[in-house]
Structures are given as structure tokens and as C-alpha cells.
Amino acid sequence: MAYLALYRRFRPMGFDTFIGQEHVVKILKNQIKTGKIGHAYLFCGARGTGKTSAAKIFARAINCLSPVDGSPCGECEVCRALAGPNMDVLEMDAASNNSVDDVREMRDKIMYPPVNGKYKVYIVDEVHMLSASAFNALLKTLEEPPAHAVFIFATTEVHKIPQTILSRCMRFDFKLISTDKLVRLVSDVFDKTGKSYEPAAVAAIARAGAGSARDALSIADMCSSYSEGTLTYNDVIEVLGSADRRTVFGLVQKIIDSDAGAALTLVDALASGGKNMAVLAEDVAAELRDLIVCVTAKNPEKILFLPEAELSEKTALAARCEPHRLLRLLDIFTSQSNAFRFAAHPRIVMETAVIRACNPDKDYDADALMSRVVVLERELAALRAEIQKTPYIAQESHISTPTEPSAAPVQAPVQPVAQPVAQPVQQPVAPPVQPAAPPQPQPAPQPAPQAVQQPVYQPAPQAAPQPAPRPQGGEAYAVPPSKLWGNVLRKLRTNGNAVLWTVCCDVRADVQSGTLTITVDDEAEYKMFTREDHFKTLSETAASFGNYTVKIVLGSAPQENAELNRDIDELKSVFGDALEIKD
Numbered sequence: 001m002a003y004l005a006l007y008r009r010f011r012p013m014g015f016d017t018f019i020g021q022e023h024v025v026k027i028l029k030n031q032i033k034t035g036k037i038g039h040a041y042l043f044c045g046a047r048g049t050g051k052t053s054a055a056k057i058f059a060r061a062i063n064c065l066s067p068v069d070g071s072p073c074g075e076c077e078v079c080r081a082l083a084g085p086n087m088d089v090l091e092m093d094a095a096s097n098n099s100v101d102d103v104r105e106m107r108d109k110i111m112y113p114p115v116n117g118k119y120k121v122y123i124v125d126e127v128h129m130l131s132a133s134a135f136n137a138l139l140k141t142l143e144e145p146p147a148h149a150v151f152i153f154a155t156t157e158v159h160k161i162p163q164t165i166l167s168r169c170m171r172f173d174f175k176l177i178s179t180d181k182l183v184r185l186v187s188d189v190f191d192k193t194g195k196s197y198e199p200a201a202v203a204a205i206a207r208a209g210a211g212s213a214r215d216a217l218s219i220a221d222m223c224s225s226y227s228e229g230t231l232t233y234n235d236v237i238e239v240l241g242s243a244d245r246r247t248v249f250g251l252v253q254k255i256i257d258s259d260a261g262a263a264l265t266l267v268d269a270l271a272s273g274g275k276n277m278a279v280l281a282e283d284v285a286a287e288l289r290d291l292i293v294c295v296t297a298k299n300p301e302k303i304l305f306l307p308e309a310e311l312s313e314k315t316a317l318a319a320r321c322e323p324h325r326l327l328r329l330l331d332i333f334t335s336q337s338n339a340f341r342f343a344a345h346p347r348i349v350m351e352t353a354v355i356r357a358c359n360p361d362k363d364y365d366a367d368a369l370m371s372r373v374v375v376l377e378r379e380l381a382a383l384r385a386e387i388q389k390t391p392y393i394a395q396e397s398h399i400s401t402p403t404e405p406s407a408a409p410v411q412a413p414v415q416p417v418a419q420p421v422a423q424p425v426q427q428p429v430a431p432p433v434q435p436a437a438p439p440q441p442q443p444a445p446q447p448a449p450q451a452v453q454q455p456v457y458q459p460a461p462q463a464a465p466q467p468a469p470r471p472q473g474g475e476a477y478a479v480p481p482s483k484l485w486g487n488v489l490r491k492l493r494t495n496g497n498a499v500l501w502t503v504c505c506d507v508r509a510d511v512q513s514g515t516l517t518i519t520v521d522d523e524a525e526y527k528m529f530t531r532e533d534h535f536k537t538l539s540e541t542a543a544s545f546g547n548y549t550v551k552i553v554l555g556s557a558p559q560e561n562a563e564l565n566r567d568i569d570e571l572k573s574v575f576g577d578a579l580e581i582k583d
């Protein structure tokens, strides 16, 4: 007996052994059980998804005298008659018979009633290949079919079928078969043929089948004739011609490492070996797709069906790359398919793609820029983490950070005398925030406190004895304390706060330690100033000139009169409250 291909030998004879397409099978079985058979069916979907097999089962099942759960029994006289060559189930390949004459012949044949069963079935494969006039001829038959006629059209390109035909057909969409179903199919076939195999080998075959049962079984066929004993994973890899898969993986590795030179060397090696550049781009894209699955999916093993070692290798590589960059790389290699088709030198297209992929910084599209932003964000986050580790910055950054860099080189060497006074707390943390210090020969901790303190105290020497930590000058305040009040008054006036401005002209104001103290003489004025809206206006105006806050005081003088107050207190302590003080 001549060798029969596995996919023919194991073609399902009933819906019970049909794999995948449960949504289609369920409806067809119901139609058979209820006897509600249509005149025209359209099976569409990718190749090898079971369209023709389903059509053949359906053609026999609707004729079977005693179908079993919607499948042909295989034993009745009709089933036996239809198992061999017969006149009731006819097939036509529209790819090679696409003329009007072919359709007319088909029309004539279907007019004759069936010989064995109840229906005469015409299965037209690749129906989208029919010419326009052939479709028109077919349409006539579809409009008024004889009662016994059933057409089953199969196509991989449903969009090429005229609307007039589509509207007269019951349409079924066949999906790609999942890899785990293909794994079961292939292991089942190997079990039945007595072929021993490694599970990884079967997984590789199913993966290569890419959703097509016919492809998976064809590959299984090749593999089982290739290996004498147990079929191994490596056998399958060799049969599939995937020996250069390692090179492709290496190429992706180099691309991720942005090593354009090494990547181009690999492209050269593959091109010299006769590899088609368009196929190489597809292989690289497939590899990148695997990496994206590894880095995004929770269960990549269930999606990729790869041996463990290979899966962990890919996962490790994927982890080295931003998911966003992987998407960008994938886009680079998938978007080239048209370029390859029309390119005079496909190798140049490939090399350009590789160089673009290796150098996001020489690329100005949004994705490339995004990749660069991600890198910058990472570096920024690392820098921030580094800075937050230093307690000094965390505690007093508002004083030191803005003033220091400019002050450090000038101030520090001038007053070496003050060193012992330096606060010990600040010493250990000063160096990291003082990048401007290199010209100084001294050990870092010593000049550092100087640099911190100088700008704080120098511009306002009167503040020095005070313990208040707030700066009196420097860059923390846009306007120095001495000029604050004048600026506040001017701003109140120019901003149209005439009432407030008028009363402000009549009060005493003093700025100490970043606080603008407004002293009013009577309660009415005090209420006026502390009214929510007025106080808010004052606070905002003051704050617009720096880090100033506002305080309203009734009666007593601010710190400007501290000495006087101290004297008064002293007098009071001697003479008691009976003492009256006049302004």
C-alpha cells in the first residue's frame, strides 16, 4: 500500500474526533439532529483549520441513515457508498477550475438527484478564486437551488467573495487551533502509529504548526521519517531547518544589547548562508514576540510551549529590556514586510532595520523617544534615591541646596578660623552636596560646614546670635527682608487693594526670621488685619517675595523693640502692674 500522509490517514471521520472549532461543530451537529439543512454554507478561516474535513463529515452526516450524535455512523449502506468514489458528494477546487464553464458543469451535475442518499453535496474549495463571471453563474444556482442540493464553500480569503454570494450562505468562521490541542493531536497520532517521542519534540511540532492541524501533522510526518528511534526535540529543530534559530536568538540578543556591529556580522553570516532576508525579519519578529510574551504573560509556558531551558533563557533576555522597547523593536521588524517585497536589495532593508533597532538614540520617532525617556526616568529615580540616603539634604534642604553651590568656593577658604564652631551634625553629609568644591585642597568635611553657614548668616549679620534656623537672605527670598515691606505696600497698591494699602501705611512692620510682623495699635485695626480675606491677601503678597509668613500683633512692639520691652519688663518687675508706660 502506498504511503498515506498522516494528515490524510488521521483525517477525522466524525465530529467526535474533530479537534477545535467547537462553536462550528455544535451548530452543524444540531442541524443534522433536527434535519434543518441549508442550501449553502461558507466555511472560512486559515488553512489547515479543518474546513474541508468538516465539510466532508457534514456531507456524509446529512446523508447517513442513522447518524450518531450528528456524525455519520460509517456503517449504513449510504455511509459505505459515500466512503468510496461516488456521485453524491462532489468536490471542486476553484483554484484550478475557476471559469464560467466549470461552474456551469457543476450546475448541470447538481441538477441530477442523488444516487444513494437524500442530498447531493458540492464542496467548492478556495471559492474566492472563482472569476467574476463564474460567481455570477453560481449566483443563479444559489438563487433557485434544487431541493436536494447543498453547497459547501471553503475559503481562506472571505473578503474576496462578492456580497451577493455571502448573503446567500450560512457563514462559519474557523479559528486557528490552539497549540495545546495540536500537542494532543500530534501525541495521539504518534501513540497510534507506535512512534516514541519526547514531549518537547511534540510541543515543538505543535508550535511550528501555528494553528493548523494539517501543517502540524505534515511536520510530524517529516519528523517521524527523519528519526529512527525516539523523536527528540533536536530532531524536530533540525527537520524544521531551525538550525539557524540559535543565530536568530543571538541576533536578537545583540540588538537588545545595542551592539550594532555584532548584529550586522550575524546578518552577514545568515545572508551568506542563503537566508532570505524577509524570512529573517519574520524570524526576528517571532523571537521578539516570544520575549514579549515572556515578560508580559503570567504563564508564558502555556502560550509558547517551549522546553524549560529555552523558556528561561528567553525570560532572562526579556527581563533585560523595557517592554516598551521590545514593542518598538517588534514594530521595526514587522513594519518591514512591505519594504522587503519591493526592495531591490532586501539585505539593505534588513541592515537598516537592525541599525535602527540597535540605536534608539539616533531615532526620532515617538517610540524611540519614549525608550530614551524611560532610560532617563530610571537614572533620575536612582539619583533621587541616592540623594535621599543623605540625612542632611533630607532635613535642611531648604537652606543649603539653593545657596551652597555659588557660595562654597568663595566663602570656605576665607574663614578657616570658624572651623571648630561648625556643627558636627552637618559634617558627614556635606561632601555629596558640594560638587563645586574640587579646587579646595582641604579634606572635604572641614570646609563644608562653612559653606553651608556662610550664605545663611552673612547677608544679615544681626540675625547671627539668634537660634532661628530660617535664612535671612540668599536665594531663599526673592526680596531681602529690608525691602520686603516696601514691596508689599507697592504690590497692594498696584493690585488695587486700596483699603488694605491705606491702613498698612499706618502701621509698624518688621521682618525677622522670615516673618513679617505687623503691629497694630487698636482692636479695630487688629480685626481688620486678621479678617480672613485681608490676612490672606497680605500673606500671599508677602509670600510672593520669598518664603515669608505674616503675623499680626496687637499693641506690643515686635523684636525691633525687644530691648525696650526688656527694660519695661524689668521696670514692671520692680514696680508691678501699677506702672503705666506711655509711648
Ligand SMILES: [Zn+2]
Residues within 6 Å of the ligand: 064, 065, 066, 067, 072, 073, 074, 075, 076, 077, 078, 079
Ligand atoms: Zn451511516
